[in-house]
Amino acid sequence: MTKSxxxxxxxxxxLILVVLLFFWHAATVPGPAASAPAGMxxxxxxxxxxxxxxxxxxxxxxxxxxxxxxxxxxxxFYDNGPNDKGIGIQLGFxxxxxxxxxxxxxxxxxxxxxxxxxxxxxxxxxxxxxxxxKPISPLAWMPLALYTIKDxxxxxxxVIFICSLWPMLINTAHGVASVKREWLNVALTLEVTxxxxxxxxxxxxxxxxxxxxxxxxxxxxxxxxxxAEMLVGGTGIGYFVWxxxxxxxxxxxxxxxxxxGVVGMALDLMFxxxxxxxxxxx
Amino acid sequence: xxxAFLKIESLAKVFPSMRGGEPLTVFENIHFQLAxxxxxxxxxxxxxxxxxxLNVLAGLDEASGGTxxxxxxxxxxxxxxxxxxxxxxxxxxxxxxxxNIVFAVKSRWPDWSRDKLKAxxxxxxxxxxxxGAEDKKPAELSxxxxxxxxxxxxxxxxxxxxxxxxxxxxLDALTRGVIQDELVNICAExxxxxxxxxxxxxxAILLADKIVLMxxxxxxxxxxxxxxxxxxxxxxxDVHKHPHYYRIRNHLVDFLVTRSxxxxxxxxxxxxxxxxxxxxxxxxxxxxxxPEGDTRVRHLHxxxxxxxx
Numbered sequence: 001m002t003k004s005x006x007x008x009x010x011x012x013x014x015l016i017l018v019v020l021l022f023f024w025h026a027a028t029v030p031g032p033a034a035s036a037p038a039g040m041x042x043x044x045x046x047x048x049x050x051x052x053x054x055x056x057x058x059x060x061x062x063x064x065x066x067x068x069x070x071x072x073x074x075x076x077f078y079d080n081g082p083n084d085k086g087i088g089i090q091l092g093f094x095x096x097x098x099x100x101x102x103x104x105x106x107x108x109x110x111x112x113x114x115x116x117x118x119x120x121x122x123x124x125x126x127x128x129x130x131x132x133x134k135p136i137s138p139l140a141w142m143p144l145a146l147y148t149i150k151d152x153x154x155x156x157x158x159v160i161f162i163c164s165l166w167p168m169l170i171n172t173a174h175g176v177a178s179v180k181r182e183w184l185n186v187a188l189t190l191e192v193t194x195x196x197x198x199x200x201x202x203x204x205x206x207x208x209x210x211x212x213x214x215x216x217x218x219x220x221x222x223x224x225x226x227x228a229e230m231l232v233g234g235t236g237i238g239y240f241v242w243x244x245x246x247x248x249x250x251x252x253x254x255x256x257x258x259x260x261g262v263v264g265m266a267l268d269l270m271f272x273x274x275x276x277x278x279x280x281x282x
Numbered sequence: 283x284x285x286a287f288l289k290i291e292s293l294a295k296v297f298p299s300m301r302g303g304e305p306l307t308v309f310e311n312i313h314f315q316l317a318x319x320x321x322x323x324x325x326x327x328x329x330x331x332x333x334x335x336l337n338v339l340a341g342l343d344e345a346s347g348g349t350x351x352x353x354x355x356x357x358x359x360x361x362x363x364x365x366x367x368x369x370x371x372x373x374x375x376x377x378x379x380x381x382n383i384v385f386a387v388k389s390r391w392p393d394w395s396r397d398k399l400k401a402x403x404x405x406x407x408x409x410x411x412x413x414g415a416e417d418k419k420p421a422e423l424s425x426x427x428x429x430x431x432x433x434x435x436x437x438x439x440x441x442x443x444x445x446x447x448x449x450x451x452x453l454d455a456l457t458r459g460v461i462q463d464e465l466v467n468i469c470a471e472x473x474x475x476x477x478x479x480x481x482x483x484x485x486a487i488l489l490a491d492k493i494v495l496m497x498x499x500x501x502x503x504x505x506x507x508x509x510x511x512x513x514x515x516x517x518x519x520d521v522h523k524h525p526h527y528y529r530i531r532n533h534l535v536d537f538l539v540t541r542s543x544x545x546x547x548x549x550x551x552x553x554x555x556x557x558x559x560x561x562x563x564x565x566x567x568x569x570x571x572x573p574e575g576d577t578r579v580r581h582l583h584x585x586x587x588x589x590x591x
Binding site: 183186188190205 | 340341342360361362364365366368370372374375376385386389390419420421439
């Protein structure tokens with residue numbers, strides 16, 4: 001039953017892909033080149049995008065992208081100076097920043113979330129700060145970060161840190177606060193030490209909620225890194241996109257967009273897998 | 283009765299008034315005692331505060347007045363000396379049966395080796411007939427099996443006293459019967475002192491040595507303490523054949539249906555909450571003329587009366 005469902009979904013997915021590729025192809029096939037008016041020199045006609053010399057329409061088609069993908073993936077780690085690095089290196093830079101910012105945020109958000117979740121006083125005290133800070137676009141912090149940290153790469157990490165913080169903090173606090181009273185009562189009647197209670201009762205009980213928060217944070221961090229790197233420049237997939245736009249290489253831009261999507265999906269699948277490890281059924 | 287193991291003296295619970303009204307006294311002047319190895323059930327309608335009394339004994343709730351003394355020491359806060367079986371079983375769903383019990387055993391004996399912890403837990407898993415289910419998660423168990431794990435966990439820490447809050451309330455009648463029989467056997471083996479809340483009159487007669495009857499709240503009191511005069515090796519199959527059985531049962535049902543309500547307005551002469559009367563309805567002669575010993579007839583005349591929760 002589920003297997004046949006999966007097969008049917010896959011068939012429809014494939015069909016949608018074929019249709020999309022077809023329309024993409026149809027829309028980007030170069031039309032017959034406008035013939036140059038008589039008397040125009042060949043060089044001038046070429047410059048005007050006319051005549052036999054016209055290479056292609058501006059927007060690349062699926063076949064062009066396939067060639068680009070193949071070229072880029074066959075040599076992902078080359079490094080020919082600041083403006084010409086392999087896609088693997090660029091994605092690596094972005095991932096490193098995302099992971100650094102994300103884990104720094106986890107280091108702050110999870111313990112702080114525990115405190116907020118366990119103490120109603122702290123919850124009330126910190127709530128206004130969280131409510132004000134949470135809706136701020138992480139990129140708005142960039143000027144302050146650049147001014148204080150004085151390092152563009154670290155500033156990008158800081159922006160990732162600040163945007164990963166809130167979902168993890170809020171979910172951890174919520175998960176900890178909603179640990180069932182009866183489990184805490186069991187711990188109380190067994191005179192469980194506070195540390196053991198935190199790690200063996202509250203943490204496993206709240207783990208699914210905490211993981212959900214981490215998953216949301218990772219998704220947001222991967223969205224934000226592209227914009228952050230467009231601003232700070234130098235390295236990373238965001239910088240790559242902007243650089244290739246400046247080069248007017250739409251092939252590379254589209255290829256970068258696809259890689260961003262695939263890496264984002266892989267990150268999400270990873271968190272999905274970890275969530276299943278800590279999930280429990282009641 | 284100075285050899286009492288557990289002494290409850292003038293226990294009261296008062297909730298402060300909301301918005302200037304009268305403060306709500308749930309119960310007051312609760313006095314009773316338990317001897318070591320005794321099994322005591324407490325019966326009363328919802329709202330009489332019996333769960334609060336149990337939570338005070340467990341250390342999970344605080345009384346507004348009075349003291350609880352166990353084994354010559356005042357009870358304040360939870361302790362491993364008092365094991366609790368929760369109505370909702372309260373197992374940790376992310377741990378297996380074995381891990382749930384080892385968690386409790388490790389709390390009691392933190393220095394034990396892993397093997398010793400497991401061996402000890404296994405003994406109690408076997409005791410409640412869950413051998414083979416050690417590696418199952420609670421979600422894979424039936425309601426009855428979950429409650430067995432809860433009972434095994436409470437017994438495994440070998441508490442001085444066991445507190446049970448309607449442990450079988452959520453189970454179907456068949457499962458309840460089987461576990462009740464198991465509980466009778468385990469208590470007989472371990473001489474465990476037990477304090478249990480129940481709504482089920484038959485369960486109380488099967489399990490308890492003494493049955494504490496509480497009047498309706500607010501201002502609930504202990505109306506009397508019924509001594510179970512049935513011989514202690516009772517079993518579900520033949521307990522109702524004993525001539526005392528329906529005398530006690532009638533007495534309890536009678537109390538729950540009428541006297542628990544009327545007690546406050548109709549306090550019997552000479553009633554002293556410091557010494558609630560102990561009664562032995564099993565030894566009293568029958569009021570009606572059904573000949574003693576003719577239990578079959580009594581069966582027909584005594585449909586199982588469900589007691590409102």
